[in-house]
Amino acid sequence: MTEPLHVVALLFPHVTQLDFTGPAQVFAKMPGAELHVAADSLDPVPTDAGFSILPTTTLEAAPQGDVLFVPGGRGTFELLEDEPTLAFLRHQAAEAQWVTSVCTGSFLLGAAGLLRGRRATSHWGSLHLLERLGAIPTAERVVRDGPVITAAGVSAGIDFALRLTAEIHGDDVAKRLQLLLEYDPEPPFDAGAPSRPDADDELAQAQISATTELRGDVVERAAARLTGD
Template sequence: MENGIRFVALVFPGITQLDLTGPLQVFAQLPGAVVDVAWHRIEPIATDGGFSILPSTTFDTAPQADVLLVPGGQGAFELMADEAALEFVRRQGSRARYVTSVCTGAFVLGAAGLLRGRRATTHWASHSMLSMLGAIPVQARVVQDGDLITGGGITSGIDFGLVVAAELFGADAAKRVQLSMEYDPRPPFDAGSPTAPDVDRGMVDALPAIMRERREPLVRAAAARLA
């Protein structure tokens, strides 16, 4: 892959910062990578972690992405009603080599009409709602459907980033980034997915219903606008 590949990521209030910063840490180490973070204005954007991120560009001034990234967080669901943001995603996505998301950023892609008939994934607790926006939900940590690459919940963004890196520069380059990041996860508990042996079964049962109550009206409204 030639040098100078450009990554453009969306940022918005209520973003889950690791959805953004995990893959961007991968991308920033690739040869000739240029990373931009876009919002309506250049101003501090509050994350759901209690600190802010400063965009580097705006929707109007952002360069065309080779790879468009939409991260997730509760703010992604409010973003589905932001027509300027959705138009930015459509415009960038129409010319990007890859259109991508992490976690619930997939719902923004769906609200922009970019998931119709496409295989995609998202965080397990909101996974069942993806089909409302025309997607074909797939339970996997990373799902690729042609030029569409989606990652599951939060920490899967690093796995996702390495998959994108391998697509662009080959597996050896991705492995070098993985080594430089010392990405060798060995969590102290086997409780990180709904099917893990040490998982909190009560949370597995309860959280999807909580997310549906909080998010489904916004997803249905976005689906109605698409229709």
């Protein structure tokens, strides 16, 4: 692939910061990659962690990306009916070589009509709702379906970015980046997903139910908009 490799990331209020900053750290080391952080304006964008991130460009001024990247967070659901954002995603995806997301960023891809009939993943608490937007929910950490790569919740973003690096530059380059970043996870507990032996099943089921109650209606409205397209 010719350089520079333009990575266009969508930034929005209440983004989960690690969804964005984990892959961004990998992109910063990826050979030839140039990250463009696009938002409504150049004002600081508040994250879910209590600090803000500065965009580098606006939605209108963003260059065409080779990679379209959408992180997640509760702000994704606040944008499911925001036509300027959805139009931006459709416009970028039409020419991008890779269309990607982390966590609930896949819901924005779905609301833009970009996941119809494709396998995709998201955070486990929301994954069951993704089918309503035409996707095939797939409970895997990183899912590739053609040019679309989606990752599960939060920390899976680093896995996704290394997977994308391998797709573009080969396994050896991805392995070198993994080493440079000392990405050698050794969590203290085996409780990182509902299927893991140390996970609190009661908490997981309560979270899934709460997500359905809180987000189900807006996902249904987004799905209805797709049906009307």
